[in-house]
Amino acid sequence: MESVLLRARGVPNSRSIDTYLAAGGWSGFAKALSMTPDAVVQETIESELRGRGGAGFPTGRKWSFVPKDHPGPRYLICNADESEPGTFKDREIIEHDPHMVLEGIAIASYAIRSNTAYIYIRGEFVRWAALLEDAIGEAHRQGWLGRNVKGSGYDLDIWVHRGAGAYICGEETALIESIEGKRGFPRLKPPFPAVVGVFGKPTVVNNVETLACLPHILTKGAKWFASIGRPKNTGTKLYCVSGHVKRPGVYELPMGVTFREIIEGPCGGIREGHTLKAFFPGGSSAPVMRASEVDVRADFDACAEAGTMLGSGGVIVLDDSVDMVETAANLAHFYAHESCGQCTPCREGSDWARDILDRIVAGHGRPADPETLLRICRFASQGMTICPLGDAFSLPISSIVKKFPEEFERHIRAASTVPQKKLPVLPWAGSRPGFGS
């Protein structure tokens, strides 16, 4: 397959605007400027492009929710927070092809009639933020950004806004709060950002990879894009593979290849002397899959049917050397650290889950622990919280408990019966009517 999003990887000087222009860059935006904004939205709807940030929401439809009669400004935000464990694709695009990101932002901004766009990039990506700043400077000098772009009468400014270390700011409403100069506390929805977003104005938040698809959709057409992949799961996808494969990395493949094809193909299979045990198909917030589920297709709908999610396309591969209880404990530490603390089930639940899992790993597990973990997870998901982080922490942990019960049993059977002096947590014993189950 021909590379689309990664075509600049390995090309000398790929970041410069001249290289980008020579490869046909910025012509998608030129084409958009010759169309009406509504026609750009329509073209994107027809391409069936779905958001690559995690939820897989149809991009053109999301844009169409922005009220047309709104008098004030509207904003486009490029989400380059890239904080979901297992995800490292947006950095790859920015590193090799920052102009592709800017052009995508320009097309989306024009489609929703916005004159200001922000790129929210995670604070740790200091070097990559600088690459974007450089590219913005070049685009300004060549008239692709700024006032009256190429004589079209359309004005656009793009500003880079660095985060400062908080996973939750990848969630779009927390991100919006963060740009406004506040703590990254997610907002209750509705209202949705498309209606009331940053600075109280209609706002669209799109992921870097989603935006990077747009120049290609504009130049090659919605039909071309929709012909790649599978129905309703169109285009190419950047799969980021980490963990125990021979060749971890970012690979661009048509949407809907199987996880086996990804792992055994470009990744070269599992490292020598080991076999596949489990994998997270779409970042650490997706329910875990067993080795036997490796033939599931890596697209939004097939993953949902299999009870998991494609998420960000971050495939974390674990081989037979890995202890799944330790894996659950590792993730519980992550979510307990990143919970913003607004909702009790997420704030307390993630701490409890972490402490219980640590206790099992430390050899003090109790027979009731797996069931207690499942209760905590139930309590923090299913819409009991302001934002989906409650689910993001519950789903991987409850799926590990359910799919690998023998590993919990092994730990708990071997557990010391000597009582601990200091118990990390005292979760409720047995069942309490009306409490979380």
Place this chain on the structure above:
Amino acid sequence: MSTKPILSVPTEQLENTTFDATMEERILELLKRYPTTRATLIPVLWLCQERYGWLAPGVIRAVADRLGESPAYVEGVATFYTMFYTKPPAKFVLQACETLSCAVCGGKELLHHLESRLGIKPGEKTPDGVFQLVGVQCLGACGTAPVVQINDDYYENLTIERLDAVLDDLKGRS
């Protein structure tokens, strides 16, 4: 890679921080980017951290004054984000990723090695103030695990030997 050391200005010298012309110019430039003053808060905190090495109480007060916020508000925002230092950092902050992909690809061993080589636990600084060890969450570079970020730079695909060589070099230059 030549990672720049952090030079933290001592607390006393930041007691009555005022912004000079260069700083003021950069703040004015930032104010043009957003429709509200408050939205410049995080970018201004970044400017200050680059300039002074950390966000001393005197810096927090100066930012609050300049942007028309209360010091409590500014501190509340600053402490929400893990990358803002409200205590003076060491010259080199070693941020070792502890999340899953790194943990299963040698990250755990790397962190243990750092602890024993430097004789400190995560969160602590070496007595000479050169190194500080921090366990951090996923750095978004899991395909090149294990990863350690040192100040502004990413060090990827690390082994104990490579990391040792990096630390020897940084130590020599400090």
